[in-house]
Each structure stands twice: as C-alpha cells, then as structure tokens.
Amino acid sequence: MHFDYCRVRSFKLVNCKYLLLLSGFLLTLSGLFISSEMYATEDAPESMFVATDSKNPADQTGRIMGVTAADCKKCHPSEVASWMKTVHFQSPDIRLYKFEGNTKKYATAMGLTSAELLGDSLCADCHGTKAIRDGQVKVISGVSCEKCHGASGGEEGWLNRHQSYHASMPVPRAEETAAHREARLDYCDKAGMNRSANLYGLSKACFQCHLVGNEKLIAAGHKAASAFDFVSWTGGELKHNFLVDKTTNAAAPSLWMERTGGTAENRRRMKYVVGTLVQLETALRLRADATNPAVIPQLSGIIAAANGQLTQINALVPTPEVQAVTALITPMFGTLFAPLPTDKETYSAAADKVAEQAKQFSQNHNGEQFSNLDSMINRLPPHYSQQYQEKYLKN
Ligand code: HEC
Ligand code: HEC
Numbered sequence: 001m002h003f004d005y006c007r008v009r010s011f012k013l014v015n016c017k018y019l020l021l022l023s024g025f026l027l028t029l030s031g032l033f034i035s036s037e038m039y040a041t042e043d044a045p046e047s048m049f050v051a052t053d054s055k056n057p058a059d060q061t062g063r064i065m066g067v068t069a070a071d072c073k074k075c076h077p078s079e080v081a082s083w084m085k086t087v088h089f090q091s092p093d094i095r096l097y098k099f100e101g102n103t104k105k106y107a108t109a110m111g112l113t114s115a116e117l118l119g120d121s122l123c124a125d126c127h128g129t130k131a132i133r134d135g136q137v138k139v140i141s142g143v144s145c146e147k148c149h150g151a152s153g154g155e156e157g158w159l160n161r162h163q164s165y166h167a168s169m170p171v172p173r174a175e176e177t178a179a180h181r182e183a184r185l186d187y188c189d190k191a192g193m194n195r196s197a198n199l200y201g202l203s204k205a206c207f208q209c210h211l212v213g214n215e216k217l218i219a220a221g222h223k224a225a226s227a228f229d230f231v232s233w234t235g236g237e238l239k240h241n242f243l244v245d246k247t248t249n250a251a252a253p254s255l256w257m258e259r260t261g262g263t264a265e266n267r268r269r270m271k272y273v274v275g276t277l278v279q280l281e282t283a284l285r286l287r288a289d290a291t292n293p294a295v296i297p298q299l300s301g302i303i304a305a306a307n308g309q310l311t312q313i314n315a316l317v318p319t320p321e322v323q324a325v326t327a328l329i330t331p332m333f334g335t336l337f338a339p340l341p342t343d344k345e346t347y348s349a350a351a352d353k354v355a356e357q358a359k360q361f362s363q364n365h366n367g368e369q370f371s372n373l374d375s376m377i378n379r380l381p382p383h384y385s386q387q388y389q390e391k392y393l394k395n
C-alpha cells in the first residue's frame with residue numbers, strides 16, 4: 001500500500017506570516033488555560049510552527065524545537081497514535097504535574113518548586129519537551145518526536161523539505177528523481193534530522209536522557225542510568241514503523257527497508273553494536289565531568305560493562321572499529337574507578353575516539369555478516385514500561 005502525502009501541500013515558513021500571527025494569538029489564549037488536563041487530552045493543542053527567531057534552551061543543536069506531534073499527525077497519524085500510548089508521552093503528567101513522591105524528593109533536593117518544574121527546569125529536559133511559548137520557556141509536550149528525530153521547524157529546519165518530492169509540484173514518492181531525493185536527504189541530514197538510516201544519531205538521542213549525568217540529582221536518589229539497550233528498548237512500546245503501511249507496525253522502519261533493501265534482522269545486529277558503542281561514548285563523556293565519589297563507580301561500571309559487551313561482540317564478529325575501541329578502553333581499567341585531575345581530558349578524548357569509530361562502523365557495515373551475534377541479540381525481548389504493560393498488555 002502506498003501513501004500519498006504529497007496531496008498535502010507543504011508550506012514554507014516564510015509564506016506563513018499570517019499563520020504565525022494567528023497562532024501567536026491562539027497561543028496567547030491557550031496559555032491562559034494551560035493545565036495538565038489540557039496537556040493530556042487525546043489531541044495535543046494545535047500549535048503552529050514557532051517563529052524562526054526563537055531559541056529553545058533544550059535543543060542541544062541550537063536549532064528550533066517546538067513543532068509538536070499535532071503537526072506531524074496529519075501525515076503520520078499511526079506514529080502519533082502509537083507514541084501517545086508510551087510513557088514518553090505521559091512523562092510530564094506522571095512526573096512533573098504531580099508534585100509528590102520521588103518527584104517532590106528530587107525536585108526539592110535540586111531547589112526546584114512545583115511551578116518551576118513546568119518551566120525551564122532540568123527535569124523537563126528529559127521528562128518532556130521545552131519550547132518558547134508566549135515569550136517563556138514552557139513544557140509543551142512529553143518526550144516529543146523532535147526529541148529523537150531532531151528539531152524540525154524554522155526556515156533552516158527539515159520539516160518542510162523532508163516530505164517534498166518536487167520543488168514546486170506535488171508528485172508521488174515513486175516519481176521523485178534520484179537527484180532530487182539525494183539533495184533532499186542530504187539537506188535533511190545537514191539540518192539535523194535523525195532519519196531511520198542514522199542509527200548513531202537516534203541512539204545518541206536515547207542516551208542523552210537514559211544516562212543521567214547530574215551528580216546532585218543522582219545523590220538525591222534519581223537513577224543514574226536505565227538498564228537500557230538499543231535493540232529491546234526500540235522493539236517494544238517505542239516501535240512505530242508505519243510509514244509505508246499505516247496499518248502495520250513493521251519490524252524495522254518500513255521506508256528504510258523499502259529504500260535500502262535492508263532487513264529487520266540485519267538492523268537489529270547493527271543496532272546492537274552501534275547502541276553499545278554510543279552507550280560507551282556517552283558514559284565516557286559523563287565520566288569526564290564526574291567528581292562525586294558515589295557517582296564515578298556507577299559510570300565506570302557502565303563503561304566496563306559496555307566494553308565487556310564489545311569484547312564479546314568482537315570475539316564473535318571481529319571488526320576493525322570495535323577492535324580499536326576495546327584496544328583503547330581496556331588499558332584504561334587500572335584508573336577507571338579512581339578520580340584523577342586528568343579525567344576530563346582522558347575521558348573526553350576517549351569519547352571522541354569512540355564516537356568516530358561508532359560513525360565509521362555504521363557507515364562501513366550493514367549487519368549481513370553478523371549472524372554470529374544473533375544468539376546474544378535473541379536474549380533481548382522487546383521492552384515495555386510497567387505503565388504500558390498494565391494498560392495495554394495485561395488483559
Ligand atoms: C506534510 C506531510 C508530513 C508532515 C507534516 C511530516 N511528515 Fe514526516 N514524512 C512525510 C513523508 C512523505 C515522508 C517520507 C519521505 C521520504 O520518502 O523520504 C516522511 C518521513 C519521515 C521520517 C522517516 C525518514 C526516513 O528517511 O527514514 C521521519 C522520522 C519523519 N517523517 C518524522 C516526522 C516528524 C517528527 C514530523 C513532525 C515534526 C513529520 N515527520 C511531519 C510526510 C510528513
Ligand atoms: C538526564 C535525564 C533526566 C533528568 C535530568 C531527570 N530525569 Fe527523572 N528519569 C529519567 C529517566 C530516563 C527515567 C526512567 C529511568 C528508567 O526507568 O529506566 C527517570 C525516572 C524518574 C522518576 C521515576 C523513577 C523514580 O525514581 O521514582 C521520577 C519520579 C523522576 N525521574 C523525577 C525527576 C525529577 C523530579 C527530575 C528533576 C529534579 C528528573 N527526574 C530529572 C531521566 C531524567
């Protein structure tokens with residue numbers, strides 16, 4: 001089954017002054033009534049693209065974030081419906097709006113009030129999406145599409161270009177010229193879009209939140225890390241591969257499979273290795289900044305475990321990239337658990353090298369040769385949150 005998005009005319013931001021004016025007015029109105037109830041309704045409040053001059057502090061790329069799922073929904077309805085069942089969608093409701101239990105404990109330790117949690121707070125970096133609304137930083141949604149796929153709005157953003165198969169005319173996907181497609185995808189990559197093809201960028205987004213660096217927060221009792229692996233954690237409630245057929249949640253991104261001929265099996269193998277490399281990279285970056293003797297062992301434990309997994313991977317399928325990484329990390333074990341004044345340089349430099357190898361690995365391989373990894377990967381069942389299991393799986 002083919003979709004035909006191109007009937008929906010893309011519109012350029014620059015031609016959109018009236019919509020922006022109107023949306024400014026609507027947002028001002030809606031700002032008066034913002035409440036957790038409103039936030040949690042089936043349809044997130046309809047918002048328009050944010051003005052191009054606004055800067056969102058939550059967006060590490062410095063690009064504009066704030067296009068909500070409501071804007072993706074007209075073309076990606078099944079993806080949005082699937083996302084609305086996840087704990088990512090619910091997180092602000094269950095962690096930020098209710099100032100009680102552990103939320104209250106962690107927030108109080110960080111000196112944050114109930115009202116501050118819903119503004120420009122540390123908690124909202126991971127438990128939601130922040131954007132500028134009415135000139136103020138606000139939580140506009142749960143962990144949004146843009147948090148993983150990259151900020152999309154603004155004149156330089158990928159939103160308008162990523163779905164446009166012809167510069168001026170609506171044409172179906174099959175009729176896009178190869179040159180246009182190449183230019184379009186290249187534009188999206190440079191604009192910071194994490195497409196399915198970019199396993200490095202996608203897994204990096206996960207670890208930005210699923211590894212917690214803030215020492216004060218960890219000391220207050222917050223988890224330092226999720227028991228995360230990129231294969232099973234993308235295989236459960238998160239999976240939303242509906243692009244080619246809105247009614248089928250495919251085992252791997254459907255458009256990516258169609259376009260590259262890649263298989264779900266090979267993708268899992270690639271995810272397993274790239275995800276482990278990026279976990280290692282992220283833990284090394286946090287280790288570089290860590291000073292608290294209670295936090296260092298936790299991060300070092302993650303580094304050691306990831307390196308151990310890579311050593312096993314390397315024994316089953318030797319590749320130059322993974323070999324280079326384990327050869328770099330293993331000799332560091334002598335001082336891994338000891339805080340040293342040189343930690344910052346040592347671990348930042350190591351993280352940069354691991355990042356380089358992870359990117360190389362994703363470019364140089366496609367997983368076809370890696371069937372030896374399947375015994376390790378098959379041990380990882382799809383992961384669902386407790387909330388999801390209770391609501392959707394247990395009856
Ligand atoms: C006007 C319709 C439209 C809107 C709005 C839209 N998309 Fe898309 N999206 C498409 C089409 C069409 C494709 C397939 C593009 C292609 O063939 O490369 C696509 C592809 C994608 C892909 C997969 C790209 C790949 O190469 O694997 C992602 C991810 C994506 N969109 C995310 C989003 C997000 C997030 C939003 C909202 C911020 C959004 N889209 C809004 C139509 C749209
Ligand atoms: C770097 C990202 C990050 C930051 C910052 C962060 N969290 Fe979390 N938080 C997470 C993740 C990820 C989980 C889920 C961990 C899991 O289940 O694997 C979580 C889980 C929680 C939980 C449920 C588990 C528990 O310990 O009871 C609460 C409550 C919570 N966070 C509150 C907060 C509050 C309050 C703040 C701010 C003071 C905050 N978080 C800041 C990422 C973050």
Ligand code: HEC
Pocket residue numbers: 087088090091092094095125126127128143147148202203205206207208209210230233234236237238383384385386
């Ligand atoms: C902006 C931060 C953020 C990003 C990016 C992010 N997550 Fe999460 N994720 C969270 C938080 C916070 C929770 C816990 C929500 C809660 O309990 O409040 C969570 C929970 C989950 C859960 C449910 C876990 C459980 O057992 O409760 C899964 C699965 C998950 N994330 C997978 C992923 C994957 C895979 C990626 C990357 C493709 C990713 N997440 C990216 C913040 C994030």
Ligand code: HEC
Pocket residue numbers: 069072076079080081083088143144145146147148149196202234238239240241242243244250251252253254255256267
């Ligand atoms: C927590 C991170 C995360 C969030 C939030 C997220 N995505 Fe994705 N998305 C991914 C990952 C990872 C993949 C690749 C999945 C895989 O490898 O199985 C993906 C794949 C896709 C694809 C390609 C599907 C296909 O069949 O080709 C589309 C389209 C897409 N996402 C759109 C969206 C939209 C729209 C939203 C918001 C409603 C969204 N995503 C929210 C991480 C996320």
